[in-house]
Amino acid sequence: MATDSETRLKSIVQTAVDGIITIDERGSIDTFNAAAERLFGYRANEVIGKNVSMLMPSPYRDQDDEFLAQYLATGDKKIIGIGREAVGRRKDGSTFPMHLSVGEMRLGDKRFFTGILHNISDRKQAEERALQEERLAAIGQMIGVVTQESRNVLQRMVANLEMAAMEIEDRPEALEYISRTQAAQDDLHHLYEELRSYAARITLERELCRVDHLVGQVLNDISASHKSRQIRLRPNNNGCDTRCEVDPFRMNQVFRNMVENSLAACADPLSIELLLSDTEFKGRAAVDLCYRDNGTGLNEEQRRRMFEPFFTTKTKGTGLGMAISKRIVEAHGGQMAVGGKVTPGGAEFLITLPRQSA
Known part of the structure:
Protein backbone atom coordinates (compact mmCIF):
# COMPACT_ATOMS: atom_id res chain seq x y z
CA MET A 1 0.00 0.00 0.00
CA ALA A 2 1.42 3.39 -1.03
CA THR A 3 2.46 5.77 1.74
CA ASP A 4 1.35 9.43 1.81
CA SER A 5 4.81 10.53 0.65
CA GLU A 6 4.74 8.09 -2.28
CA THR A 7 1.27 9.28 -3.27
CA ARG A 8 2.39 12.91 -3.03
CA LEU A 9 5.50 12.25 -5.12
CA LYS A 10 3.50 10.42 -7.79
CA SER A 11 1.02 13.29 -7.93
CA ILE A 12 3.84 15.83 -8.36
CA VAL A 13 5.38 13.82 -11.20
CA GLN A 14 2.05 13.36 -12.98
CA THR A 15 1.09 17.03 -12.77
CA ALA A 16 4.51 18.43 -13.68
CA VAL A 17 4.58 20.77 -16.68
CA ASP A 18 7.75 19.15 -18.07
CA GLY A 19 8.04 15.60 -19.29
CA ILE A 20 9.56 13.23 -16.72
CA ILE A 21 10.82 9.79 -17.76
CA THR A 22 12.74 7.22 -15.75
CA ILE A 23 14.74 4.39 -17.28
CA ASP A 24 16.70 1.49 -15.83
CA GLU A 25 20.32 0.54 -16.49
CA ARG A 26 19.39 -1.17 -19.74
CA GLY A 27 17.66 1.96 -21.04
CA SER A 28 14.16 0.51 -20.63
CA ILE A 29 11.45 3.02 -19.76
CA ASP A 30 10.11 2.56 -16.23
CA THR A 31 7.84 5.61 -15.79
CA PHE A 32 6.35 8.10 -18.25
CA ASN A 33 4.36 11.03 -16.89
CA ALA A 34 1.37 12.85 -18.43
CA ALA A 35 3.49 15.72 -19.77
CA ALA A 36 5.72 13.18 -21.55
CA GLU A 37 2.60 11.67 -23.11
CA ARG A 38 1.65 15.10 -24.48
CA LEU A 39 5.19 15.76 -25.74
CA PHE A 40 5.66 12.47 -27.58
CA GLY A 41 2.10 11.45 -28.42
CA TYR A 42 2.45 8.03 -26.79
CA ARG A 43 0.38 6.67 -23.92
CA ALA A 44 2.48 5.45 -20.99
CA ASN A 45 1.47 1.81 -21.56
CA GLU A 46 2.80 2.03 -25.14
CA VAL A 47 6.37 2.83 -24.06
CA ILE A 48 6.93 1.36 -20.59
CA GLY A 49 9.33 -1.58 -20.83
CA LYS A 50 10.69 -0.42 -24.21
CA ASN A 51 14.05 1.17 -24.88
CA VAL A 52 14.13 4.95 -24.52
CA SER A 53 15.86 5.19 -27.90
CA MET A 54 12.40 4.94 -29.51
CA LEU A 55 11.85 8.55 -28.41
CA MET A 56 14.88 9.89 -30.30
CA PRO A 57 15.83 10.04 -33.96
CA SER A 58 19.26 9.01 -35.21
CA PRO A 59 22.00 9.87 -34.44
CA TYR A 60 20.77 10.88 -30.94
CA ARG A 61 19.43 7.41 -30.11
CA ASP A 62 22.81 5.80 -30.88
CA GLN A 63 24.71 8.47 -28.93
CA ASP A 64 22.56 8.04 -25.81
CA ASP A 65 23.07 4.27 -25.84
CA GLU A 66 26.82 4.89 -26.04
CA PHE A 67 26.76 7.52 -23.26
CA LEU A 68 24.82 5.22 -20.93
CA ALA A 69 27.05 2.22 -21.60
CA GLN A 70 30.20 4.30 -21.12
CA TYR A 71 28.94 5.77 -17.85
CA LEU A 72 28.04 2.36 -16.43
CA ALA A 73 31.46 1.03 -17.43
CA THR A 74 33.67 3.96 -16.45
CA GLY A 75 31.62 6.42 -14.37
CA ASP A 76 32.38 9.16 -16.93
CA LYS A 77 29.45 11.59 -16.66
CA LYS A 78 28.91 12.87 -20.18
CA ILE A 79 25.16 13.30 -19.80
CA ILE A 80 24.40 12.53 -16.14
CA GLY A 81 23.73 15.65 -14.06
CA ILE A 82 24.20 17.89 -17.08
CA GLY A 83 21.53 19.77 -18.98
CA ARG A 84 21.83 19.75 -22.74
CA GLU A 85 19.85 20.23 -25.93
CA ALA A 86 18.57 17.15 -27.76
CA VAL A 87 15.91 16.18 -30.28
CA GLY A 88 12.78 14.19 -29.46
CA ARG A 89 10.86 11.94 -31.85
CA ARG A 90 7.08 11.79 -31.57
CA LYS A 91 4.85 8.81 -32.27
CA ASP A 92 3.94 10.26 -35.68
CA GLY A 93 7.64 10.48 -36.63
CA SER A 94 7.92 14.26 -36.32
CA THR A 95 10.74 15.72 -34.25
CA PHE A 96 11.12 18.68 -31.89
CA PRO A 97 14.02 20.35 -30.02
CA MET A 98 14.10 19.83 -26.28
CA HIS A 99 16.21 20.58 -23.22
CA LEU A 100 17.13 17.36 -21.43
CA SER A 101 18.43 17.04 -17.88
CA VAL A 102 19.41 13.57 -16.64
CA GLY A 103 19.82 12.58 -13.00
CA GLU A 104 20.71 9.28 -11.31
CA MET A 105 19.00 7.56 -8.38
CA ARG A 106 19.19 4.19 -6.60
CA LEU A 107 16.32 2.16 -5.25
CA GLY A 108 17.83 -0.67 -3.22
CA ASP A 109 20.34 -2.40 -5.44
CA LYS A 110 18.81 -1.02 -8.63
CA ARG A 111 19.97 2.05 -10.47
CA PHE A 112 17.62 4.34 -12.41
CA PHE A 113 18.03 7.49 -14.45
CA THR A 114 15.51 10.32 -14.53
CA GLY A 115 15.17 12.56 -17.57
CA ILE A 116 13.36 15.90 -17.35
CA LEU A 117 12.40 17.19 -20.79
CA HIS A 118 11.21 20.63 -21.88
CA ASN A 119 10.03 21.46 -25.41
CA ILE A 120 12.08 24.46 -26.59
CA SER A 121 10.52 24.82 -30.06
CA ASP A 122 9.16 28.31 -29.30
CA ARG A 123 12.49 29.47 -27.91
CA LYS A 124 14.39 28.10 -30.90
CA GLN A 125 11.99 29.79 -33.32
CA ALA A 126 12.30 33.08 -31.42
CA GLU A 127 16.10 32.83 -31.51
CA GLU A 128 16.06 32.07 -35.22
CA ARG A 129 13.74 35.00 -35.91
CA ALA A 130 15.93 37.35 -33.87
CA LEU A 131 19.05 36.15 -35.71
CA GLN A 132 17.29 36.52 -39.05
CA GLU A 133 16.18 40.05 -38.13
CA GLU A 134 19.78 40.97 -37.24
CA ARG A 135 21.03 39.61 -40.56
CA LEU A 136 18.31 41.37 -42.51
CA ALA A 137 18.93 44.64 -40.66
CA ALA A 138 22.59 44.52 -41.70
CA ILE A 139 21.64 43.69 -45.28
CA GLY A 140 18.99 46.41 -45.19
CA GLN A 141 21.53 49.06 -44.23
CA MET A 142 23.77 48.05 -47.11
CA ILE A 143 20.89 47.89 -49.58
CA GLY A 144 19.62 51.26 -48.38
CA VAL A 145 22.92 52.89 -49.34
CA VAL A 146 23.07 51.03 -52.68
CA THR A 147 19.45 51.92 -53.44
CA GLN A 148 19.97 55.61 -52.72
CA GLU A 149 23.09 55.82 -54.87
CA SER A 150 21.44 53.78 -57.63
CA ARG A 151 18.34 55.99 -57.54
CA ASN A 152 20.54 59.04 -58.18
CA VAL A 153 22.18 57.29 -61.15
CA LEU A 154 18.81 56.14 -62.52
CA GLN A 155 17.40 59.66 -62.28
CA ARG A 156 20.31 60.98 -64.37
CA MET A 157 19.76 58.21 -66.90
CA VAL A 158 16.02 58.96 -67.08
CA ALA A 159 16.68 62.65 -67.68
CA ASN A 160 19.22 61.94 -70.41
CA LEU A 161 16.96 59.41 -72.13
CA GLU A 162 14.04 61.86 -72.12
CA MET A 163 16.27 64.51 -73.70
CA ALA A 164 17.51 62.00 -76.28
CA ALA A 165 13.91 61.04 -77.10
CA MET A 166 13.08 64.68 -77.86
CA GLU A 167 16.05 64.89 -80.23
CA ILE A 168 14.96 61.87 -82.28
CA GLU A 169 11.17 62.24 -82.36
CA ASP A 170 11.21 61.53 -86.10
CA ARG A 171 13.06 58.21 -85.71
CA PRO A 172 10.54 55.63 -84.40
CA GLU A 173 13.00 52.72 -84.34
CA ALA A 174 15.42 54.64 -82.12
CA LEU A 175 12.51 55.76 -79.91
CA GLU A 176 11.56 52.09 -79.44
CA TYR A 177 15.06 51.33 -78.13
CA ILE A 178 14.80 54.23 -75.69
CA SER A 179 11.39 53.00 -74.54
CA ARG A 180 12.82 49.53 -73.88
CA THR A 181 15.70 51.04 -71.91
CA GLN A 182 13.26 53.08 -69.81
CA ALA A 183 11.23 49.92 -69.09
CA ALA A 184 14.43 48.16 -68.00
CA GLN A 185 15.16 51.07 -65.67
CA ASP A 186 11.70 50.71 -64.14
CA ASP A 187 12.36 46.99 -63.57
CA LEU A 188 15.69 47.77 -61.90
CA HIS A 189 14.09 50.38 -59.66
CA HIS A 190 11.37 47.86 -58.69
CA LEU A 191 14.05 45.28 -57.86
CA TYR A 192 15.86 47.72 -55.55
CA GLU A 193 12.62 48.59 -53.79
CA GLU A 194 11.73 44.90 -53.31
CA LEU A 195 15.17 44.17 -51.88
CA ARG A 196 14.93 47.13 -49.53
CA SER A 197 11.44 46.10 -48.43
CA TYR A 198 12.53 42.50 -47.79
CA ALA A 199 15.58 43.43 -45.76
CA ALA A 200 14.07 46.30 -43.78
CA ARG A 201 12.89 45.76 -40.21
CA ILE A 202 9.10 45.42 -40.15
CA THR A 203 7.33 47.95 -37.93
CA LEU A 204 3.58 47.77 -37.48
CA GLU A 205 0.93 50.42 -36.96
CA ARG A 206 -2.01 48.33 -35.83
Whole structure:
Protein backbone atom coordinates (compact mmCIF):
# COMPACT_ATOMS: atom_id res chain seq x y z
CA MET A 1 0.00 0.00 0.00
CA ALA A 2 1.42 3.39 -1.03
CA THR A 3 2.46 5.77 1.74
CA ASP A 4 1.35 9.43 1.81
CA SER A 5 4.81 10.53 0.65
CA GLU A 6 4.74 8.09 -2.28
CA THR A 7 1.27 9.28 -3.27
CA ARG A 8 2.39 12.91 -3.03
CA LEU A 9 5.50 12.25 -5.12
CA LYS A 10 3.50 10.42 -7.79
CA SER A 11 1.02 13.29 -7.93
CA ILE A 12 3.84 15.83 -8.36
CA VAL A 13 5.38 13.82 -11.20
CA GLN A 14 2.05 13.36 -12.98
CA THR A 15 1.09 17.03 -12.77
CA ALA A 16 4.51 18.43 -13.68
CA VAL A 17 4.58 20.77 -16.68
CA ASP A 18 7.75 19.15 -18.07
CA GLY A 19 8.04 15.60 -19.29
CA ILE A 20 9.56 13.23 -16.72
CA ILE A 21 10.82 9.79 -17.76
CA THR A 22 12.74 7.22 -15.75
CA ILE A 23 14.74 4.39 -17.28
CA ASP A 24 16.70 1.49 -15.83
CA GLU A 25 20.32 0.54 -16.49
CA ARG A 26 19.39 -1.17 -19.74
CA GLY A 27 17.66 1.96 -21.04
CA SER A 28 14.16 0.51 -20.63
CA ILE A 29 11.45 3.02 -19.76
CA ASP A 30 10.11 2.56 -16.23
CA THR A 31 7.84 5.61 -15.79
CA PHE A 32 6.35 8.10 -18.25
CA ASN A 33 4.36 11.03 -16.89
CA ALA A 34 1.37 12.85 -18.43
CA ALA A 35 3.49 15.72 -19.77
CA ALA A 36 5.72 13.18 -21.55
CA GLU A 37 2.60 11.67 -23.11
CA ARG A 38 1.65 15.10 -24.48
CA LEU A 39 5.19 15.76 -25.74
CA PHE A 40 5.66 12.47 -27.58
CA GLY A 41 2.10 11.45 -28.42
CA TYR A 42 2.45 8.03 -26.79
CA ARG A 43 0.38 6.67 -23.92
CA ALA A 44 2.48 5.45 -20.99
CA ASN A 45 1.47 1.81 -21.56
CA GLU A 46 2.80 2.03 -25.14
CA VAL A 47 6.37 2.83 -24.06
CA ILE A 48 6.93 1.36 -20.59
CA GLY A 49 9.33 -1.58 -20.83
CA LYS A 50 10.69 -0.42 -24.21
CA ASN A 51 14.05 1.17 -24.88
CA VAL A 52 14.13 4.95 -24.52
CA SER A 53 15.86 5.19 -27.90
CA MET A 54 12.40 4.94 -29.51
CA LEU A 55 11.85 8.55 -28.41
CA MET A 56 14.88 9.89 -30.30
CA PRO A 57 15.83 10.04 -33.96
CA SER A 58 19.26 9.01 -35.21
CA PRO A 59 22.00 9.87 -34.44
CA TYR A 60 20.77 10.88 -30.94
CA ARG A 61 19.43 7.41 -30.11
CA ASP A 62 22.81 5.80 -30.88
CA GLN A 63 24.71 8.47 -28.93
CA ASP A 64 22.56 8.04 -25.81
CA ASP A 65 23.07 4.27 -25.84
CA GLU A 66 26.82 4.89 -26.04
CA PHE A 67 26.76 7.52 -23.26
CA LEU A 68 24.82 5.22 -20.93
CA ALA A 69 27.05 2.22 -21.60
CA GLN A 70 30.20 4.30 -21.12
CA TYR A 71 28.94 5.77 -17.85
CA LEU A 72 28.04 2.36 -16.43
CA ALA A 73 31.46 1.03 -17.43
CA THR A 74 33.67 3.96 -16.45
CA GLY A 75 31.62 6.42 -14.37
CA ASP A 76 32.38 9.16 -16.93
CA LYS A 77 29.45 11.59 -16.66
CA LYS A 78 28.91 12.87 -20.18
CA ILE A 79 25.16 13.30 -19.80
CA ILE A 80 24.40 12.53 -16.14
CA GLY A 81 23.73 15.65 -14.06
CA ILE A 82 24.20 17.89 -17.08
CA GLY A 83 21.53 19.77 -18.98
CA ARG A 84 21.83 19.75 -22.74
CA GLU A 85 19.85 20.23 -25.93
CA ALA A 86 18.57 17.15 -27.76
CA VAL A 87 15.91 16.18 -30.28
CA GLY A 88 12.78 14.19 -29.46
CA ARG A 89 10.86 11.94 -31.85
CA ARG A 90 7.08 11.79 -31.57
CA LYS A 91 4.85 8.81 -32.27
CA ASP A 92 3.94 10.26 -35.68
CA GLY A 93 7.64 10.48 -36.63
CA SER A 94 7.92 14.26 -36.32
CA THR A 95 10.74 15.72 -34.25
CA PHE A 96 11.12 18.68 -31.89
CA PRO A 97 14.02 20.35 -30.02
CA MET A 98 14.10 19.83 -26.28
CA HIS A 99 16.21 20.58 -23.22
CA LEU A 100 17.13 17.36 -21.43
CA SER A 101 18.43 17.04 -17.88
CA VAL A 102 19.41 13.57 -16.64
CA GLY A 103 19.82 12.58 -13.00
CA GLU A 104 20.71 9.28 -11.31
CA MET A 105 19.00 7.56 -8.38
CA ARG A 106 19.19 4.19 -6.60
CA LEU A 107 16.32 2.16 -5.25
CA GLY A 108 17.83 -0.67 -3.22
CA ASP A 109 20.34 -2.40 -5.44
CA LYS A 110 18.81 -1.02 -8.63
CA ARG A 111 19.97 2.05 -10.47
CA PHE A 112 17.62 4.34 -12.41
CA PHE A 113 18.03 7.49 -14.45
CA THR A 114 15.51 10.32 -14.53
CA GLY A 115 15.17 12.56 -17.57
CA ILE A 116 13.36 15.90 -17.35
CA LEU A 117 12.40 17.19 -20.79
CA HIS A 118 11.21 20.63 -21.88
CA ASN A 119 10.03 21.46 -25.41
CA ILE A 120 12.08 24.46 -26.59
CA SER A 121 10.52 24.82 -30.06
CA ASP A 122 9.16 28.31 -29.30
CA ARG A 123 12.49 29.47 -27.91
CA LYS A 124 14.39 28.10 -30.90
CA GLN A 125 11.99 29.79 -33.32
CA ALA A 126 12.30 33.08 -31.42
CA GLU A 127 16.10 32.83 -31.51
CA GLU A 128 16.06 32.07 -35.22
CA ARG A 129 13.74 35.00 -35.91
CA ALA A 130 15.93 37.35 -33.87
CA LEU A 131 19.05 36.15 -35.71
CA GLN A 132 17.29 36.52 -39.05
CA GLU A 133 16.18 40.05 -38.13
CA GLU A 134 19.78 40.97 -37.24
CA ARG A 135 21.03 39.61 -40.56
CA LEU A 136 18.31 41.37 -42.51
CA ALA A 137 18.93 44.64 -40.66
CA ALA A 138 22.59 44.52 -41.70
CA ILE A 139 21.64 43.69 -45.28
CA GLY A 140 18.99 46.41 -45.19
CA GLN A 141 21.53 49.06 -44.23
CA MET A 142 23.77 48.05 -47.11
CA ILE A 143 20.89 47.89 -49.58
CA GLY A 144 19.62 51.26 -48.38
CA VAL A 145 22.92 52.89 -49.34
CA VAL A 146 23.07 51.03 -52.68
CA THR A 147 19.45 51.92 -53.44
CA GLN A 148 19.97 55.61 -52.72
CA GLU A 149 23.09 55.82 -54.87
CA SER A 150 21.44 53.78 -57.63
CA ARG A 151 18.34 55.99 -57.54
CA ASN A 152 20.54 59.04 -58.18
CA VAL A 153 22.18 57.29 -61.15
CA LEU A 154 18.81 56.14 -62.52
CA GLN A 155 17.40 59.66 -62.28
CA ARG A 156 20.31 60.98 -64.37
CA MET A 157 19.76 58.21 -66.90
CA VAL A 158 16.02 58.96 -67.08
CA ALA A 159 16.68 62.65 -67.68
CA ASN A 160 19.22 61.94 -70.41
CA LEU A 161 16.96 59.41 -72.13
CA GLU A 162 14.04 61.86 -72.12
CA MET A 163 16.27 64.51 -73.70
CA ALA A 164 17.51 62.00 -76.28
CA ALA A 165 13.91 61.04 -77.10
CA MET A 166 13.08 64.68 -77.86
CA GLU A 167 16.05 64.89 -80.23
CA ILE A 168 14.96 61.87 -82.28
CA GLU A 169 11.17 62.24 -82.36
CA ASP A 170 11.21 61.53 -86.10
CA ARG A 171 13.06 58.21 -85.71
CA PRO A 172 10.54 55.63 -84.40
CA GLU A 173 13.00 52.72 -84.34
CA ALA A 174 15.42 54.64 -82.12
CA LEU A 175 12.51 55.76 -79.91
CA GLU A 176 11.56 52.09 -79.44
CA TYR A 177 15.06 51.33 -78.13
CA ILE A 178 14.80 54.23 -75.69
CA SER A 179 11.39 53.00 -74.54
CA ARG A 180 12.82 49.53 -73.88
CA THR A 181 15.70 51.04 -71.91
CA GLN A 182 13.26 53.08 -69.81
CA ALA A 183 11.23 49.92 -69.09
CA ALA A 184 14.43 48.16 -68.00
CA GLN A 185 15.16 51.07 -65.67
CA ASP A 186 11.70 50.71 -64.14
CA ASP A 187 12.36 46.99 -63.57
CA LEU A 188 15.69 47.77 -61.90
CA HIS A 189 14.09 50.38 -59.66
CA HIS A 190 11.37 47.86 -58.69
CA LEU A 191 14.05 45.28 -57.86
CA TYR A 192 15.86 47.72 -55.55
CA GLU A 193 12.62 48.59 -53.79
CA GLU A 194 11.73 44.90 -53.31
CA LEU A 195 15.17 44.17 -51.88
CA ARG A 196 14.93 47.13 -49.53
CA SER A 197 11.44 46.10 -48.43
CA TYR A 198 12.53 42.50 -47.79
CA ALA A 199 15.58 43.43 -45.76
CA ALA A 200 14.07 46.30 -43.78
CA ARG A 201 12.89 45.76 -40.21
CA ILE A 202 9.10 45.42 -40.15
CA THR A 203 7.33 47.95 -37.93
CA LEU A 204 3.58 47.77 -37.48
CA GLU A 205 0.93 50.42 -36.96
CA ARG A 206 -2.01 48.33 -35.83
CA GLU A 207 -5.69 49.14 -36.18
CA LEU A 208 -8.81 47.10 -35.57
CA CYS A 209 -9.69 45.93 -39.10
CA ARG A 210 -11.92 43.36 -40.77
CA VAL A 211 -9.47 41.24 -42.72
CA ASP A 212 -12.11 40.22 -45.29
CA HIS A 213 -12.70 43.93 -46.00
CA LEU A 214 -8.95 44.40 -46.54
CA VAL A 215 -9.00 41.65 -49.16
CA GLY A 216 -12.00 43.31 -50.82
CA GLN A 217 -10.20 46.68 -50.92
CA VAL A 218 -7.16 45.09 -52.54
CA LEU A 219 -9.33 43.41 -55.16
CA ASN A 220 -11.09 46.71 -55.94
CA ASP A 221 -7.74 48.47 -56.41
CA ILE A 222 -6.33 45.70 -58.59
CA SER A 223 -9.52 45.46 -60.66
CA ALA A 224 -9.26 49.17 -61.40
CA SER A 225 -5.76 48.70 -62.83
CA HIS A 226 -6.61 45.43 -64.64
CA LYS A 227 -9.86 46.46 -66.30
CA SER A 228 -9.52 43.83 -69.00
CA ARG A 229 -9.51 41.01 -66.42
CA GLN A 230 -12.57 39.33 -64.89
CA ILE A 231 -12.12 38.89 -61.14
CA ARG A 232 -14.68 37.44 -58.73
CA LEU A 233 -14.43 37.21 -54.93
CA ARG A 234 -16.49 34.59 -53.07
CA PRO A 235 -16.21 35.34 -49.32
CA ASN A 236 -17.57 33.01 -46.64
CA ASN A 237 -17.22 34.25 -43.07
CA ASN A 238 -18.93 31.22 -41.49
CA GLY A 239 -20.43 33.60 -38.91
CA CYS A 240 -16.88 34.52 -37.85
CA ASP A 241 -16.00 37.94 -36.43
CA THR A 242 -13.17 38.85 -38.82
CA ARG A 243 -11.82 41.80 -36.83
CA CYS A 244 -8.14 41.71 -35.90
CA GLU A 245 -5.58 44.24 -34.72
CA VAL A 246 -3.36 44.49 -37.81
CA ASP A 247 -1.39 47.00 -39.81
CA PRO A 248 -3.75 47.55 -42.78
CA PHE A 249 -0.98 48.79 -45.09
CA ARG A 250 1.20 45.74 -44.39
CA MET A 251 -1.65 43.25 -44.68
CA ASN A 252 -2.67 44.86 -47.97
CA GLN A 253 0.83 44.00 -49.19
CA VAL A 254 0.21 40.37 -48.29
CA PHE A 255 -3.16 40.17 -50.01
CA ARG A 256 -1.92 42.09 -53.05
CA ASN A 257 0.92 39.58 -53.50
CA MET A 258 -1.51 36.66 -53.40
CA VAL A 259 -3.98 38.25 -55.82
CA GLU A 260 -1.27 39.28 -58.28
CA ASN A 261 0.10 35.73 -58.21
CA SER A 262 -3.41 34.45 -58.95
CA LEU A 263 -3.76 36.89 -61.85
CA ALA A 264 -0.52 35.57 -63.33
CA ALA A 265 -1.53 31.91 -62.88
CA CYS A 266 -5.26 31.95 -63.70
CA ALA A 267 -7.23 32.47 -66.87
CA ASP A 268 -10.41 34.55 -66.85
CA PRO A 269 -12.59 34.58 -64.98
CA LEU A 270 -10.32 34.58 -61.93
CA SER A 271 -12.35 33.25 -59.00
CA ILE A 272 -11.04 33.73 -55.46
CA GLU A 273 -12.66 31.89 -52.58
CA LEU A 274 -12.10 33.36 -49.12
CA LEU A 275 -13.01 31.20 -46.11
CA LEU A 276 -12.72 32.67 -42.60
CA SER A 277 -13.23 30.91 -39.27
CA ASP A 278 -12.53 31.30 -35.57
CA THR A 279 -9.55 29.45 -34.12
CA GLU A 280 -6.89 29.56 -31.40
CA PHE A 281 -3.21 30.11 -32.04
CA LYS A 282 -0.62 29.71 -29.30
CA GLY A 283 -3.30 30.02 -26.64
CA ARG A 284 -4.81 33.22 -28.10
CA ALA A 285 -8.05 33.88 -29.98
CA ALA A 286 -7.32 34.10 -33.70
CA VAL A 287 -8.83 34.12 -37.19
CA ASP A 288 -8.04 31.50 -39.85
CA LEU A 289 -8.11 32.80 -43.41
CA CYS A 290 -8.08 30.31 -46.30
CA TYR A 291 -7.44 31.84 -49.73
CA ARG A 292 -8.05 29.69 -52.84
CA ASP A 293 -7.96 30.52 -56.54
CA ASN A 294 -9.10 28.54 -59.58
CA GLY A 295 -5.75 28.25 -61.32
CA THR A 296 -3.65 25.22 -62.19
CA GLY A 297 -2.48 24.65 -58.62
CA LEU A 298 1.04 24.27 -57.25
CA ASN A 299 3.47 21.45 -57.93
CA GLU A 300 5.62 19.91 -55.19
CA GLU A 301 8.61 22.20 -55.80
CA GLN A 302 6.42 25.31 -55.74
CA ARG A 303 4.78 24.22 -52.48
CA ARG A 304 8.16 23.52 -50.90
CA ARG A 305 9.86 26.72 -52.06
CA MET A 306 6.94 29.18 -52.13
CA PHE A 307 8.30 31.38 -49.32
CA GLU A 308 11.94 31.01 -50.28
CA PRO A 309 13.54 34.38 -51.17
CA PHE A 310 14.13 34.87 -54.92
CA PHE A 311 12.12 31.79 -55.93
CA THR A 312 9.66 32.63 -58.71
CA THR A 313 7.93 30.94 -61.61
CA LYS A 314 7.11 34.23 -63.33
CA THR A 315 9.02 35.46 -66.35
CA LYS A 316 9.25 38.83 -64.57
CA GLY A 317 9.51 39.16 -60.81
CA THR A 318 12.00 39.22 -57.97
CA GLY A 319 10.66 36.18 -56.10
CA LEU A 320 10.47 38.22 -52.90
CA GLY A 321 6.73 38.92 -52.71
CA MET A 322 5.68 35.79 -50.83
CA ALA A 323 8.82 35.83 -48.63
CA ILE A 324 7.91 39.39 -47.59
CA SER A 325 4.28 38.35 -47.04
CA LYS A 326 5.31 35.54 -44.68
CA ARG A 327 7.53 37.93 -42.70
CA ILE A 328 4.66 40.41 -42.38
CA VAL A 329 2.22 37.77 -41.10
CA GLU A 330 4.80 36.45 -38.62
CA ALA A 331 5.51 40.01 -37.43
CA HIS A 332 1.80 40.13 -36.48
CA GLY A 333 2.36 37.01 -34.34
CA GLY A 334 0.62 34.76 -36.87
CA GLN A 335 1.61 32.16 -39.42
CA MET A 336 1.34 31.69 -43.18
CA ALA A 337 1.55 28.41 -45.06
CA VAL A 338 0.70 26.73 -48.33
CA GLY A 339 -2.51 24.73 -48.02
CA GLY A 340 -4.21 22.01 -50.03
CA LYS A 341 -2.48 19.23 -51.93
CA VAL A 342 -0.55 18.82 -55.16
CA THR A 343 -3.62 18.88 -57.42
CA PRO A 344 -4.81 20.98 -60.37
CA GLY A 345 -7.50 22.47 -58.12
CA GLY A 346 -5.90 25.89 -57.71
CA ALA A 347 -3.45 27.41 -55.25
CA GLU A 348 -4.39 27.63 -51.57
CA PHE A 349 -2.81 29.72 -48.81
CA LEU A 350 -3.58 29.58 -45.10
CA ILE A 351 -3.09 32.60 -42.85
CA THR A 352 -3.68 32.65 -39.09
CA LEU A 353 -3.81 36.05 -37.36
CA PRO A 354 -4.22 36.65 -33.61
CA ARG A 355 -7.16 38.92 -32.89
CA GLN A 356 -5.11 41.14 -30.60
CA SER A 357 -1.43 42.05 -30.41
CA ALA A 358 0.56 40.37 -27.66
